[in-house]
Amino acid sequence: MQLDNLYQEVILDHYKRPEFKKLSETFSVRVHHVNPSCGDEITLQLSLDMQGEIALTWDGIGCSISMASASVMAGLFNGKSLEQTAPIFEEFVTLMQSKGAATGDEDVLEDAVAFSGVSKYPARIKCALLAWMAFKDASVQVQGQVK
């Protein structure tokens, strides 16, 4: 079934057993983003340690695509520096905008390549990007704090 391209097993696994989906008690920046067309929402907390490594936790309510995407992203970004996340972020956004033409670079995206099927469903791209846009917002804010 073509739907299986969208709902790859990795996505459903992350949806059922999300990672880092528990807001930490301490954080530098907290952002709250909603998808106004469907009401899905995410709260994302971000801080950087002395070495500039990311500590990211989140919580949210939403569909399998939005929640799994948050979980996969948290897994990818935690422990990395902001600089290291930039190419991953760009690759993911490019993949989402590819209208099904791109498959994504697995070396860069790791589990996030599972979302390649999403780009064929225009209505779901915003679901997949919800957490990523929240992260972008938070990372800009956290950099502002550092300076």
Place this chain on the structure above:
Amino acid sequence: MTNFNAREIRKEFPIFDRTVREGKRLIYLDSGATSQKPRVVIDAESHFYSFSNAAVHRGAHQLAEEATDAYEGARKIVADFLSAEVDEVVFTKNATESLNLLAYSLGSAKKESELHVTAGDRIVITEMEHHANLIPWQQLALRTGAELAWFPVDTEGRLDLSEIEKVITDRTKIVALTHQSNVLGTINPLDGIIGRAHRVGAIVILDACQSVPHMSINVKQLGVDFLAFSGHKSLGPTGVGVLWGRSELLADLPPFLFGGSMIESVTMTSATWAPAPRKFEAGVPNMAQAVGLGAALNYLNEIGLEAIHDHEMFLTQRLITGLEQNKSVQIFGPRNLEMRGGVVSFGVEDIHPHDLGQFLDSQGIAVRTGHHCAWPLNRKLGVTATTRASLYLYNEESDIDALLEGVADAQTYFGGK
């Protein structure tokens, strides 16, 4: 309902000739968002452009005359459809514009007018309003300093009118509510609300988007003061809506948009207005769309709104009964058919509405998922989103059965994987 032939009716809607998602039959259960169009409507709109296109109400030529006749003829059809007077029908872009027109015009009514809204006055709405009948009033309250109050929704999805005297106070100027909820399917009882509103001197504004296309409406019998509906939910084209208002109120109400066509006379420093409805129709109007709406209402009349309503209720019963048999399904809104229409929202345990909607789509079934532009109501229901099936004359029993089967298959798909 064996004598209502939805299968024959479907043949008059070209869109059902196509398939979706790799050859699947289109099962369209999203008429609450917008209805599909019969060929007579598409042809009427097209014919206007091919044959009579000219700017109405101006020009001395034959085409201008014919275009005006077609446009004003459509107004007459709408008026008859609502049992209203022809000059009480204002064409707008859609129901959202109809309601915004009212909110802005009421907000600029002169101090000496009974329609004037000011600080200390009250505007009453309900918790089940679509954003289109919520935000205009919320913002009018903010602009004028008036107080916004609302009727809550009870656990069955009906309005709680137990405190009606406290909600509609002596200072209430406006009561705006939906005839039928676009989420719950609830049809609101109007008599008590209108009675109380009129006793305190308030006007009653009815959002009839979900009722006019589906049941016979007589504005005089209803007793409301204003009514709004959309053409595109009534088999008509997009880009045309209707505002109906009692003539003495339309006469008292200042215009909302200014420009050509809506004036009586103009100087460099002042202007006076044409009588309603033209006072509210600035600029060259949506002529072809109005003509298409006229064709749509004629088509509905030919089939008969009573028959359509009965057919929808028959399908609604089948849908509710089927959903109730599924232990994982929760229905939001009344379970019985009394005072409800063919809109059914529901949730399925452990499946987010977007995922359910996506699965149903893969089976050719079009439903709506999300908050249905009624975010406060969703919060009251304690959900971020629901799945909604909304029915119309072209739906068949097999559409309902496909949906019920689709829901069960989605449970297997997401649960078993």
